[in-house]
Amino acid sequence: MLRKLFLPSSIIAGFVALFVGPEVLGRMISSFVTTDSIFYQGLIPEFILEVWRTLPGLFINVVFAALFLGKVVPSLKKIWLIAGPQVVMGQTVSWGQYVVGLLLAITVLTPFFGMNPLTGALIEISFVGGHGTAAGLAGTFEELNFAEGADLAVGLATIGIVSGVIIGIILINWGARTNRAKFVGGKHRLSEEEKNKLAELEDREQEIKPTHTTSMEPLAFHLALVGAAIAVGYVLLELIVLLEQYTWGAWTGTVLFPYVPLFPLAMIGGMLIQIGLDRYGKSHFIDREMVNRISGFSLDILIVSALGTLSLAVIGDNLIPFLLLAVVAISWNVFAFLVLAPRMIPEYWFERGIGDLGQAMGMTATGLLLMKIADPDIETPALEGFGYKQLLFEPLVGGGLFTAASLPLIYQFGPVAILIVSVIVTTFFLLFGLFYFGGKKAKATS
Template sequence: MNILMTLCNSSANQEIITSFATPEAWRWLLQFCIIAIGLLAGNILRRKVPFLRKSLIPSALLGGALLLCLKLIPGMDNVVNKQSMEIITYHALGLGFVALALKNNKIESKSSTMTVIETGTLTASTYLIQAIVGLGATILLFYFGKVIFYASGLLLPMGYGQGPGQALNFGTIYTGQAKLQGIDFAGADFGLSIAAMGFIVGSVIGVIYLNILRKKGIITVQEMEERQTNTLDDYQSENDIPDSESIDKFSIQICLVLLVYFFVFLFVNSIQKMDLGDFGTNTLKPMLWGFNFLFGTLFGVIVKWIMNKFRKVKLMSREYANNYLLNRISGFCFDVMIVAGTAAISFKNLSGFIVPLIIVCVLGAIATFWYLRAASKHLYPTYQNEGFLSMFGMLTGTASNGMILLREIDPKFETPAANNLVLQTFPAIILGFPIMLILGYAPQSFKASLITLGVVTALFIIMAGFIFRKKIFKKKIKK
């Protein structure tokens, strides 16, 4: 309650707007307009330029790249506000995950429980191998030349594996930790650049890989019809609220998402006021705001569970969460996140980190490709190419990238690959949460980064051992 009073008081102390012609009345809205223009322009560019269409690069990334180019024009560098773009990226990530968590998922699974667990373990272990490669590279670069912050390589799994939102969150944390040690490091720009490179790596390498397989006759790339016919079931469920309600159905979805996100704010803010000791104060508290997506997922699931219970005991007669509209909200949030995250990159801040950025991104791409290729052959013997492409797209970009690549060879999602991608989220979050805590410890000192490198290596060996256990412990064939 105190925090609400503080927010209300701070709002009351602001100057009263006497004219809507003032910049303050338009600043935030104009930033959203710029994002919308970039997204539309990126979509037009992708549809009209054959090379870009074949590359499978997301329209949102192209839109962000166009805004980056706009910033390079003399006199236009202040049109795209860096701080606003970073804030929008941060909240778009959290709101997108809340919308996904509120969905009533009724998936007819083609995947066994063990396959789902193994896929979740594969996701978490890929974060680890990316962390090993990235951290190992930047530790060496720092030790031999101090060309970059020693812990910055840990932004590789955030940028490749998690996307722009988490790359920004951890990049901002790392900037603060580096500053305390007298090191100048543009963590947000470095992390967002890795995320942008991840989209390009996933799309371009994915297309090259598809073409190689097609030329060898291993696969046949299937065409997907441009127009998809949706039935009424795609738009509403059996007990959905009617369109004739006094409040619009879409408004209900927006209110539910914002309500859950408000709970996230209250929860994290309350923890900030607790006495958690040295570890909690120095490591845990600074990271909690960066876990807005995780807490959003948690509270979204809780709110969904409560609404389901209310329906069972007849306190609620309708199903208020609409899967179709929640999908549209999450899709919008993630598109905005990609555009804003890419547009927030500052070339000026990155000028001294270009070489380390290239080294980290190239090594990360090689390690991710090699590891996922080997694991997919082992875990998905009957659909290894579908499994590999979906996981590679997701773990260099987002789940949408994985689905885009998968659709090229499995347009009707006949293999379990698409199910694996959706259902692995929960085990991946459980296994990935401790990893994120470790990533918060690393930037505190050079020694802490060395310890972190040892810990993530040990965790990777354990998880990889679980994935390849059948191959490692297979029984010897009697002669």
């Protein structure tokens, strides 16, 4: 039953941990046992949960540091020619999530429910960012006096993934019936083995053939690379914090970067290492498959620990705001797919747009899954464009620099200021997509 939802095993394992922990099983049996009983908090003792709570903030750095290691980066011209419409569409949807989220927070959640204005960033953090970003920002939420935001974000990310798969498959069936999705079914039906693989979390890009090192264990070598990327990111972050401290921070009394987490800078560190290895002809030593295994393992640990330590009481106490955020996010994403995608993507809008919808609902793997169903034989450029899109998408939003900085930005400058910025950026990408790429579609059909 769960396989039909294409849920990754780590998410299922996280729900199992949540059920047998203090939030569900512990509450059920706490009235029947004494407080000193080993089962008072369920089957997972508190000292284990204390360790688990620290894991998301650590392993998110590994996931992002590995994001671009071992990837052959094509020229910007090639990326733009193939993935330009998907880049613009993805940016429009992501920045639009800030617009609708901040509008909801300013007009409803804060005045009527007393929610922290930081709630306005939860939609983009949870839906485009996914479980990794939501859990990885737990420390930032706590530092900004909104600790419950981390639980709400992880809960919203779960809603996003489940609804993304269900709504995506409904839309694919609708597209096939109305002849909008012309490649559904392909030349063969997906086997059970192929369906299982679709639920995996690792990347699907073409692997490069590595030259293994002879002086080091390959796993140790690749772990060292990831560690080096995190170290570079740490140095960059400390330098920026120091620069801010003696420049605009001292002049204005406003500081931002002490609240920014490490993981987006770790991603930049990985990019710098990859560029350096490419430049000196050493990138062939990196095995992208090995990097995927490290990243996949880290993401599994992150998701299980984040869901296992999720506070259902926090979600229950904020149930109506939680549901409002989910409904608004899903409505915006579906609207963008049905209304904006046909007007912004000149060719194969359905196959390309369904991938963007899946990613906007929770994670890259959901987008890959939906594209594989809509175009199983890869008869369109959707999959290639989706892969290239990440190079111009993830460094900024979807867990990138602005996603990580959005919370301290709202905290320092207020939700109205960040809403204005988000409206401007969303409008820019929207108009650019409608008139530049939409104009190409009009010319092609005329």
